[in-house]
Amino acid sequence: MPTTDLIADLEWRGLLKQCSDLEALKAALKTQQTFYCGFDPTADSLHIGNLLPLMALRRVQEHGHKAIAIVGGGTGLIGDPSGKANERTLNTPETVAAFVKRIEVQIRSILIPDKTIIEDNASWICKLSAVELLRDVGKHFTIAWMLAKESVSARLESGISFTEFTYMILQSYDFVVLNERHGCTVQIGGSDQWGNMTAGIDLVRKLRGQQTFVVTFPLITTSSGKKFGKSEAGAIWMDPAKTSPYAFYQFWVNSEDPDVPRFLRQFTLLSHIEIEAIETEHNARPELRSGHKRLAAEVTRMVHGEEELQKVILASQALFGGADLATADVSTLIEATASAPSTEVDLANIPQVADLLVTLGLATSKGDAGRLMKGGGFYINNQQVDAGSVPTLSADHFLGGRLCILRKGKKSYATVRVAGA
RNA sequence: GGGUAGGUGCCCGAGCGGUUAAAGGGGGCAGACUGUAAAUCUGCUGGCUUACGCCUACGCUGGUUCGAACCCAGCCCUACCCA
Known part of the structure; x- marks a missing residue:
């Protein structure tokens, strides 16, 4: 059941950027492995930027491996400095806990429910005493090594608090806990997480004497260089109350042509053959926008369900079909x-x-x-x-x-x- | 603690006593052309008002002046340099 095709699939879909030890990982994948990916509770909903890691986990499941999603109820109280120019404002524990609850539901909806483990790292991080953290975990990190990490070094000029400085230690500790509890051996994440994730590999080796792996996927950009996942109204959220299913669908329909093949690979579960067929069709008749529509339909269905998708398609047809609304059926509208x-x-x-x-x-x-x-x-x-x-x-x-x-x-x-x- | 340079609209950045709601660029929105795409071209881009106009805005607080983003004083913040 578990397959090594996972790596080839990720590569084909443009979801593989770096791997800590590709050959060894390929060998390990001959037996079932457990992957994990972390999600930061920085808002009350995930947005489509988070969809990529979710899809990566989902593919892990499709290929017969196990997937764990960590919601950072503990690390979210600290703040990840990676890629951040400035120290961030801390949310209250109540706020973070509320975010965690909502995000968990969303994660579950994308992954295969009965094959998914969701953990909140607050359950172990918040129990860790200062002395335990410093003696049992902190002892394995040297300052010089931590300073060398991009996430920290980039902030030395502009300033970084001790709080955020220690973030990588906590994230590393997550990996140790998951390895212990669930036999987790692979962490996946965005390439901006490379530093934090490799720190985890080292800590697991030191504390548990086991080789683990890290796989990253590239950060998404649009072909015209714009920030991915933003519309006029801001981020595209998964929560229908924050971004209507219609707006969600339209976001994908409005993708730029050159991005469509890539997005189909990255954000849908369609097979290689299906995707290539869609591409051929698109190249033959680009004005039909069939690739855009298929992309939008697949992603919207996954996030909002079939029923919402049908409504949204109806609405889109009514509004963009050039139909005279006066003659359209009002109830349908x-x-x-x-x-x-x-x-x-x-x-x-x-x-x-x-x-x-x-x-x-x-x-x-x-x-x-x-x-x-x-x-x-x-x-x-x-x-x-x-x-x-x-x-x-x-x-x-x-x-x-x-x-x-x-x-x-x-x-x-x-x-x-x-x-x- | 001392010194230097700075803090202008969503961002960058000009302005350095009146003609400044504040050049220019970026971004954003809209129009035209297309295919709800890209590229290109055009318009708009603080609020209220049918309108005359009014209000708010150039780090903060005061002051000088008929008049201040622009001059003065104090304060706060940022960057770099010296202790």
Whole structure:
């Protein structure tokens, strides 16, 4: 059941950047191994940047190995200096604990439930006494060696507290605990975690006399060099309350062409053959955007489920199909746009358009709304409003007397519903 | 503790007594062209206001002045150098 194909698969998918000892790992993978990856509870939801490590763990499972996800309820109280230019503000233990709970649920939804172990490192880190930490763990680290780590050396100029300085020790200790409890032998993570992770290898060797491995995947960038995972509204979250399924789906549909093949490999479970077929199709008819749509569908289904996906596809078709919304089925539209921002109005007293745009988050201020309308970037029910004119909403704008769709630019929309309808 | 250079809008960065809501660039938003892509071109990019206009803004607090981002004083912070 366990296979060494895992490495080849990761390589093909562009998910393998570095490995501490590739040949030895390949040999080890002939028998079932246990992998782990850590997730930092820095917010109340994971975002799509975290999807990559999750997918990596999922692939580990698909190839018959075991996967552990660690939620850093303990390390999250300290703060990882890796890749951070400045010391970070500490969250309260209550906040971190709340983040941990929510993130655990999300992790479970992506991984194969009955094959997944989730651990919160607070359960051992918080029990560690200062003396234990210093005698049993700290004794194995020399200052010179720690200072040489990129995560620390990069911060010597700008400043790093003792707190964050010790982070790598705690993360290393995680590896030791998992090795002891679950026989965990491989840690995977982003390449920015290389320093912390290799520190773990050393500590496991010293404390448990066992060889362990580290595998990293590259950090994701878009082909035009923009930061991956950000949209106009900020990060793309997995929590539907923070990023609507519609916005989530649209994020992927809007991927740049050159990124699509890579994203299909990295973020979907589609097979090599399927992906290559999609690529061929895309190259033949790029204007159909079939690759984008498939990518968006796969990822949205995985994160939000089939039902949400269907709604979102309906909404996308209605809004981008160029259909005349006046003739569309209102119930379907209402259903399809359920995940968009929305507000209710009273037909007898419809607020000004600018105010509505602000309430719905399509504009940041009335001035911003005014500029938008002035520039011709505003649509009511898919009808572009003439640049310069200032529209007012009337009862006629409400499809079936119930729904009015406001759109900003090509991609952002929100709905106005009639109260009680 | 001493010295030097600095702290300007989302970021970088010009301005160094009035014509400065503050050059220029980046980023962002929108329009055109396409394919809900990229590239390119164009417009916008503090808030309120139908509008005249009003308010807020150049580290903080005071002061000089008819008038200050710009001058003065004190303070805070950052970087580098010396103890």
